[in-house]
Amino acid sequence: MEIIKTVVIGAGTMGNGITHVMAQSGFSVTMVDVSREALDRGMGIINKNLARMVSKEKITENSKNETLGRITTATDLDEAVKDADLVVEAVNENFELKEKIFRQLDLNAPAGCILASNTSSISITKLGAVTGRAGRVIGMHFFNPVPVMKLVEVVRGLDTLDEVNDAVVEMSKKLGKEPVPVNDYPGFVSNRVLMPMINEAIFCVHEGVGTPENIDNVMKLGMAHPMGPLRLADFIGLDVCLDILNVLYEGFRDPKYRPCPLLVKMVDAGKLGDKTGQGFYTTA
Ligand SMILES: NC(=O)c1ccc[n+]([C@@H]2O[C@H](COP(=O)([O-])OP(=O)(O)OC[C@H]3O[C@@H](n4cnc5c(N)ncnc54)[C@H](O)[C@@H]3O)[C@@H](O)[C@H]2O)c1
Structure with missing residues (x-):
């Protein structure tokens, strides 16, 4: 056609x-x-x-x-x-x-x-x-x-x-x-693969495994990602990341998609990433 x-x-x-x-x-x-x-x-x-x-x-x-x-x-x-x-x-x-x-x-x-x-x-x-x-x-x-x-x-x-x-x-x-x-399954391929990685990076901040800069540097320098997962999360919007994780969590009913409590808290606080100037990085 x-x-x-x-x-x-x-x-x-x-x-x-x-x-x-x-x-x-x-x-x-x-x-x-x-x-x-x-x-x-x-x-x-x-x-x-x-x-x-x-x-x-x-x-x-x-x-x-x-x-x-x-x-x-x-x-x-x-x-x-x-x-x-x-x-x-x-x-x-x-x-x-x-x-x-x-x-x-x-x-x-x-x-x-x-x-x-x-x-x-x-x-x-x-x-x-x-x-x-x-x-x-x-x-x-x-x-x-x-x-x-x-x-x-x-x-x-x-x-x-x-x-x-x-x-x-x-x-x-x-x-x-x-x-x-x-x-058609929750998150398709893009977000089903990306969001658990971002969520895991947030858990690493939450548990004190590393600072946002260090976590992003590991992924940039070791895995050749052009942008670290936390920088990317700020760019996408933390509220959008949380919404998509909830779609995965509810869609599959699998605890592996449980949004990190730190992500929930940051969204509650209005720290949504680049769009508010504050997320894992301060841009304003
Ligand atoms: N922003 C991204 O990075 C991104 C990436 C991929 C997919 N998406 C998806 O694309 C869609 C749009 O996202 P966005 O970031 O462009 O949103 P946006 O908020 O920038 O734009 C949405 C627009 O839709 C208009 N709108 C609302 N109700 C309408 C209606 N009844 N009729 C016509 N227009 C109406 C609003 O006035 C607004 O201009 C969403 O489904 C989002 O999940 C967004």
């Missing part, structure tokens, strides 16, 4: 990044948000990132303008999706909110349209089940910052059709990404 018209829902960190790569790859894309301010902010970020690419001579001024010309913005979701081939949902990580949007998409998008979610941890099978087209629902998990990171984790729900999986793999390649197909 050919994908021509795309819609991205959410103009935040991920939504504006996904819109950027789609438009730069030649797709016409409508970015939808409930908030006009969020759309303006998202467009501002896309503009700034494209301008930086021009100044580094990675793209021309002309190609920047062509990319911007392929993007429209909208606040009316039902209208925006009525001729879409692919919708990528990137609203806040909240099941009730995503469920409502998927029901709405099912009612308003054409029958053949693929409904993808950029969720980090919500079950694709569960999102598919609230629609009448579970076969056309799939995870398209991009990584932050989207224009830079190569991976798209393509997540198949229990009922996702082969042709939909294949179309999303092809689409991801057209976006210059490297798609990796995985099946």
Whole structure:
């Protein structure tokens, strides 16, 4: 199936990044948000990132303008999706909110349209089940910052059709990404492997095994990780790490995913990492 018209829902960190790569790859894309301010902010970020690419001579001024010309913005979701081939949902990580949007998409998008979610941890099978087209629902998990990171984790729900999986793999390649197909289980592959490592690093701080700097240096210098797990946790957001660990813990009912009490305490204290300036490191 050919994908021509795309819609991205959410103009935040991920939504504006996904819109950027789609438009730069030649797709016409409508970015939808409930908030006009969020759309303006998202467009501002896309503009700034494209301008930086021009100044580094990675793209021309002309190609920047062509990319911007392929993007429209909208606040009316039902209208925006009525001729879409692919919708990528990137609203806040909240099941009730995503469920409502998927029901709405099912009612308003054409029958053949693929409904993808950029969720980090919500079950694709569960999102598919609230629609009448579970076969056309799939995870398209991009990584932050989207224009830079190569991976798209393509997540198949229990009922996702082969042709939909294949179309999303092809689409991801057209976006210059490297798609990796995985099946839908809590945390997919990325967070199922990453979060226990981050949690264990936090347990090492909690038990006084090492300082955050020393723990990160062990992983950087000994395991060739570009960034230590605690620095990465601050970057992702400690609240987001805790939410994902809880998804793993509840999803598998296995104590090996139990969030470290120090992580819980830091989130309770509002020390959420880079976004608040305080986490395992102080950035503000
Ligand atoms: N930030 C990351 O590093 C990252 C990485 C991978 C995946 N994700 C996932 O991507 C999704 C989005 O995360 P984010 O960091 O971009 O969030 P964000 O908070 O930056 O942006 C969310 C946007 O969704 C908009 N929104 C809320 N309700 C809406 C609705 N009903 N219709 C349209 N827009 C609506 C908000 O106004 C906001 O602009 C989440 O599911 C998250 O788990 C995030």
